[in-house]
Amino acid sequence: MVAINLGLTDEQRALKAGVAEICKRYPGEYWRDLDARREYPEAFVTELTGAGYLACLIPQEYGGAGLGVAEAALILETIHASGGSASACHAQMYIMGTVLRHGSEAQKRQYLPRIASGDLRLQAFGVTEPDAGSDTTQLKTTAVRTGDRYVVNGRKMFISRALQSDLMLLLARTTPADQVKRRTDGLSVFLVDIRGLKGLEIRPLRMMMNHSTNALFFDDVEIPADSLVGEEGRGFAYILSGMNAERILVASESIGDGRWFTEKAVAYSSQRVIFGKPIGANQGVQFPIAKAYAAVEAAALMRDKAAALFDAGEPCGAEANMVKYLAAEAAWEAGNACIDCHGGYGYAEEYDVERKFRECRLYKTAPVNNNLVLAYLGEHVLGMPRSY
Numbered sequence: 001m002v003a004i005n006l007g008l009t010d011e012q013r014a015l016k017a018g019v020a021e022i023c024k025r026y027p028g029e030y031w032r033d034l035d036a037r038r039e040y041p042e043a044f045v046t047e048l049t050g051a052g053y054l055a056c057l058i059p060q061e062y063g064g065a066g067l068g069v070a071e072a073a074l075i076l077e078t079i080h081a082s083g084g085s086a087s088a089c090h091a092q093m094y095i096m097g098t099v100l101r102h103g104s105e106a107q108k109r110q111y112l113p114r115i116a117s118g119d120l121r122l123q124a125f126g127v128t129e130p131d132a133g134s135d136t137t138q139l140k141t142t143a144v145r146t147g148d149r150y151v152v153n154g155r156k157m158f159i160s161r162a163l164q165s166d167l168m169l170l171l172a173r174t175t176p177a178d179q180v181k182r183r184t185d186g187l188s189v190f191l192v193d194i195r196g197l198k199g200l201e202i203r204p205l206r207m208m209m210n211h212s213t214n215a216l217f218f219d220d221v222e223i224p225a226d227s228l229v230g231e232e233g234r235g236f237a238y239i240l241s242g243m244n245a246e247r248i249l250v251a252s253e254s255i256g257d258g259r260w261f262t263e264k265a266v267a268y269s270s271q272r273v274i275f276g277k278p279i280g281a282n283q284g285v286q287f288p289i290a291k292a293y294a295a296v297e298a299a300a301l302m303r304d305k306a307a308a309l310f311d312a313g314e315p316c317g318a319e320a321n322m323v324k325y326l327a328a329e330a331a332w333e334a335g336n337a338c339i340d341c342h343g344g345y346g347y348a349e350e351y352d353v354e355r356k357f358r359e360c361r362l363y364k365t366a367p368v369n370n371n372l373v374l375a376y377l378g379e380h381v382l383g384m385p386r387s388y
Contacts, residue, residue, distance in 0.1 A: 002312045016078050023082035028352040035210045040164050045089050055116035063116035068311035073252035080256025091123045095169045097242040102230035123161035124168035130157040137183040143172035149222045156216040162202050168194045189235035190227040209359045244320040248306050254327035257360040258296035261334035265289045265341040288337035295330035318381045325373040328363040
């Protein structure tokens with residue numbers, strides 16, 4: 001039996017307080033200005049890194065804190081509940097799991113201590129392609145072995161933070177699709193140093209939210225053969241092994257967003273007086289906020305269960321997918337209640353509601369679409385016929 005703590009330990013409370021203290025130095029004005037200019041939160045990420053928070057999942061032997069996904073989730077949730085955005089740095093937490101589980105000892109020794117110290121950044125995850133979308137098995141980017149190097153050709157789409165990263169985890173096809181027994185075979189993972197990499201073009205994309213997102217173009221890009229993580233052709237399985245952590249961590253950001261929206265709505269509706277009384281006394285305002293609060297708290301309980309199972313090494317695919325779905329939906333519901341409560345002010349930049357509203361909507365679509373989550377639950381948990 002896996003124990004699920006319904007409260008925080010003393011260490012977790014201290015962790016949360018430390019992150020919250022940093023977030024106080026980066027108020028809404030900071031995020032608002034970056035959003036307007038579509039710039040990366042360099043100062044915020046640097047301070048988080050310097051305090052060791054982004055190295056929480058790296059084992060102590062490699063310079064990290066050696067904490068669990070439950071603590072990583074708490075860090076990300078706190079950032080979002082404080083009005084900030086962890087999207088600029090969350091990828092490092094779940095990307096490195098692939099290196100930890102499947103990388104060579106030489107790769108771990110070479111990269112993890114420098115990632116932990118902040119000398120290197122691993123924030124770019126090169127998987128999504130313009131034509132493959134959610135069907136990762138159909139990606140077309142190739143990596144062909146030539147002597148002691150691989151030559152990479154292809155395109156990637158919606159790859160965030162490539163311009164702010166030193167390293168990228170890249171998924172590419174090393175065996176043509178028509179030469180493999182299973183469609184999930186023939187894909188490989190590479191840990192690539194992208195600094196000044198010849199043949200790699202990075203084109204920034206202006207998106208609805210400030211996520212430093214890009215399109216990548218690989219034109220005969222040569223990378224060392226020792227960039228390969230694990231065995232050639234098993235990359236799809238390696239990527240899947242880290243997706244439970246990804247779902248739990250991204251869900252924690254949605255939970256933080258939901259709590260921020262709820263707190264903001266409660267405060268505004270309690271002090272905004274119309275027709276002689278606070279608008280929060282009106283059930284049309286009060287009930288949607290209360291409903292959203294209940295949904296966020298329910299998602300948080302599922303997150304705690306998923307994180308406890310993950311940290312105990314137990315299967316948690318169903319729980320990780322459910323919390324990703326529940327948290328994204330709860331945050332969106334809370335965002336709608338918050339905007340409705342604020343009325344016209346909900347659309348004013350100075351209140352930060354519209355910025356958070358745009359940011360939270362992403363997690364209904366990415367890193368996995370909520371429809372695919374439901375398809376997973378239907379087939380693999382409920383035993384229903386396959387839909388995708």
